[in-house]
Amino acid sequence: MTVALLQLPLELLCHALIFLPSRDILRVSVTCKYFKAAVDNSPRLQYILDLAFYQMVSAKSLESGSFISTRSNLLRGREHAWKHMKYKKKCTLPIPQTGHVYEFAGGIYGNATGSLIHFVKLPTAENMQSMRGWTHPTTSWILVDFTFSPADDLLVVVAHPESEEAHAYDIHLRTLSTNEAHPRAASSTLHSINRSLISHEFSEPASAIKVQVVGDFVALLCRDVLLPTYELGASLQIWNWTEKRETKITKTFLDGIDDFSFLSNNAFLVLTVIGIIELYTFPEDLSGPPKCTGRYALPELKQEYIYSCTFMSGNPTPGSGVPCSGGGQLEDGQLFQPDPDKQLLVFFVSIISQSDMEEAQSFIFFVDLVHFFQQNTVTKILLADPELENMPVPWSVWGLEHTRWFPESEATDWQHALYGYKAVETINCDPTNQLSQEPRRLRIRDFNPNVLKDNQRENNSGWKGHIVTGSLVDGTNLPFAEPLGAGLPYREIVSEEKFNVTEVMMDDCRILLLKREAGGELKSIDVLMM
Incomplete structure (x- = not known):
């Protein structure tokens, strides 16, 4: 197998190696001088190794934007700046x-x-x-908290309902760039737990809740929730905000x-x-x-x-x-x-x-x-x-x-x-x-x-x-x-x-x-x- 790889043109060998995990690329590079030279002289392979060394992943495809060598130099330069606390x-x-x-x-x-x-x-x-x-x-909202995901052009706003609705919070799903209803959202507004379960009503601080968005999930934590025993517990609700049929998971923590x-x-x-x-x-x-x-x-x-x-x-x-x-x-x-x-x-x-x-x-x-x-x-x-x-x-x-x-x-x-x-x-x-x-x-x-x-x-x-x-x-x-x-x-x-x-x-x-x-x-x- 090694002999067959040695017979490949250098460009083709380097192209084949980019599909390997970074650890395997390093292993290949120590098997012989030819492989080491191929890895050392390939900007793309060096960039893959740099990303792995600094525990990073590429946020843009290797085919888009700047040259690979430019990216490697930028990554190494920033890491050097962090190490020496030298801002530019x-x-x-x-x-x-x-x-x-x-x-x-x-x-x-x-x-x-x-x-x-x-x-x-x-x-x-x-x-x-x-x-x-x-x-x-x-x-138009009584804002309590907000978060956003630039990856999805998503703005999530937690607010009190305008009218005397039964639920305690509205969760508005908007575009971060234009503040329009998000096109991927099955519904532009989600509704949280019943208002009667919130112990602080409208006077609660923002710290009484926490909102987080990851991928297709939006989660809302309500820290002070009245339980059937009239004691305080917590409620965590999780929605898949992209599904046509509203999917909501509620977990209560006694x-x-x-x-x-x-x-x-x-x-x-x-x-x-x-x-x-x-x-x-x-x-x-x-x-x-x-x-x-x-x-x-x-x-x-x-x-x-x-x-x-x-x-x-x-x-x-x-x-x-x-x-x-x-x-x-x-x-x-x-x-x-x-x-x-x-x-x-x-x-x-x-x-x-x-x-x-x-x-x-x-x-x-x-x-x-x-x-x-x-x-x-x-x-x-x-x-x-x-x-x-x-x-x-x-x-x-x-x-x-x-x-x-x-x-x-x-x-x-x-x-x-x-x-x-x-x-x-x-x-x-x-x-x-x-x-x-x-x-x-x-x-x-x-x-x-x-x-x-x-x-x-x-x-x-x-x-x-x-x-x-x-x-x-x-x-x-x-x-x-x-x-x-x-x-x-x-x-x-x-x-x-x-x-x-x-x-x-x-x-x-x-x-x-x-x-x-x-x-x-x-x-x-x-x-x-x-």
Whole structure:
């Protein structure tokens, strides 16, 4: 077989190799000098290997747009900028009247006020002229929350019904570009649970719900729902918004849940209020309701402590599509995005003492998403045992090797951002004042295992970062009754420059620096372009 391949013209050999997984391309390249030369001298094969190394996937076909070598150079250049915290350009976004409900996805920032949703398509360092803005009126809705998917030109608005309808929320499915009824939507408006089940009626904050869209699914979490027992629980409703016959799945959680997030088009996680992570999966053909296929315990706490609040975030939303490339104002220059199966989730945890309910201790921890799809042997055995069906996998079995914990001095999530395997946070330079308005430094962490392995071979002259491997974190001197673990090594760098920032967001090539006044009013948004 090898002899036959050696007789192929070089162009034909390279074309055949592009259909192999990146790992197999590497294996082929070490079999003989001819194959190695073929791989080394093929821009297309090198681009495939670069994407795999940086845990990215192509957001546009290899046949469209820029030359392959240009894409590789752009990818490597951005990764170099992240490693050295060297942004190429900086701009300030125009800020109209702003509100407290906002979203950032696919290079688009959206902010809702009382009567409008303002959108800004952000520029890149390579195309500063691409920034543009537009607005959609919301005067016909009593807006509660919104989200959007540029991949589907989809805007999802959660609002209260105008009239005294029996349901609590309308979910409007519009086009992000023109605010028209979405052509793929079977119905332009979906209806959520009965109004009588919502405990807060019209005075509830936006935090009482969460809306998420992934592919053909729209999901709405209502955190405070009255149960038949007159206790509070939670309701999660999931629609296939493209089906002609409305398909709605409703799951009620008697103990309540703090948060949920899709992991893929057919799986999602739920965070219960008692510190259990539950994994739900749909049948492969999506023909039936989801089933709980895994339960994972957070670290056991000392007797006097309880989990008071936990929530999670992934960016981009695992399972979400690639940016829109159909033209118009949503046309995006994004060429690559994180591999949807290989990225981080970040969990924010608040713990209180039952003897002092006012004093909370906060932590964050990162989890490699791949763990929930490739469990270790012990985890698989525990999940497969029918006698242990309702028992969560202990933290000591799954968490020690697959997470990284950090204590938080500020009981907020807004100083952290996440994208793929990278995380950015702001560093308060005034330890005496948690809510200091003084300029802050930025810390960038990269958990990509490939860059950690390759760091020893790279030329690191001038690099001011370091690798953190860590040792076992003994949580017993904290509220925890067991060790937290020391998994997920990472590469870290802290900026020398300080920035006017209180809140940070990010994507593949940008850091958004949001500056808020002490009262929460948005003052400015600066964009660093890598």
